[in-house]
Amino acid sequence: MGELVSPPLPTADQTRAWGARLGRLLRAGDLVVLTGGLGAGKTTLTQGIAEGLGVRGPITSPTFVIARVHPSLVGGPDLVHVDAYRLGGFAELDDLDLDTALEDSVTVVEWGHGLAEDLTDDRLEVTLQGEETRTASVAVHGDRWASDHLDHLGVLTEPGLGTLTEPS
Template sequence: MAALNLPTADATRAVGAALGRVLRAGDLVLLTGDLGAGKTTLTQGLADGLGVRGPITSPTFVIARIHPSLRGGPELVHVDAYRLGGITELDDLDLDTELEEAVTVVEWGHGLAEGLADDRLELTLSADPATEARTCEVATHGARWAGVDVRALLEPKGA
């Protein structure tokens, strides 16, 4: 799949909002990318699309934050796995108890959180260090996303 071009932070938030509007309870989203690639920015948009209480900030030091819905939809569990030492520490967070009832987003989840669910989206963000421009590649896994054109759902309007 070709990468989505995200020329600004606002475009990154817009893609997140589009994603948030199609996510439902039980969905798992793994975000991968270097520091400053836009993982938290995308999650801010996703939270807007879901309609959860903010503000959305990186949970680097608290590891996980739960954002309740303002509309009666699923809550957002926002996890930053950067400081976790491995799968045992991720398991200690007991995320599987939240998975069925919430949308779970795991920053730095690649290679660590795939075992949480067979059905998941993996978004890989990269950024041009000289500009705000980012790209986002999307990989789908499992029956939930089979046959869903996620790229078309996320393509910025007017692109």
């Protein structure tokens, strides 16, 4: 497997633009787990993913409703946007029945590290770091993102958009 590291993302617009590029690579059945502290840009990145997918917005943090479904406007997969911050464990995440929508949608789970991995073996784990200038690292897991699919992630290696590296 490989890992992608974004370039510096000093503004919300650049974070959204990078997310849009990632969103254009996603397809039905994909799971994206977002990790990062408060204010790290998880919802901003999801806004970009939503733009790349062509789904109906607005995309806001689903902290209090836990999950929102954003239907596709272009005949692609819907976006299921989950905020697992308030969930007490996998059992509560499982109660959302995300696995029923997982096949037909792109699912993005904020605060999902340690919870959402049991939903599927195929996933991207995106970690956002940095305060004034953030970066995103993307770890790939499962057959969907096996080495023959990493070229598709390589689209993100356009000038100024990050590079693929092998994990150390």
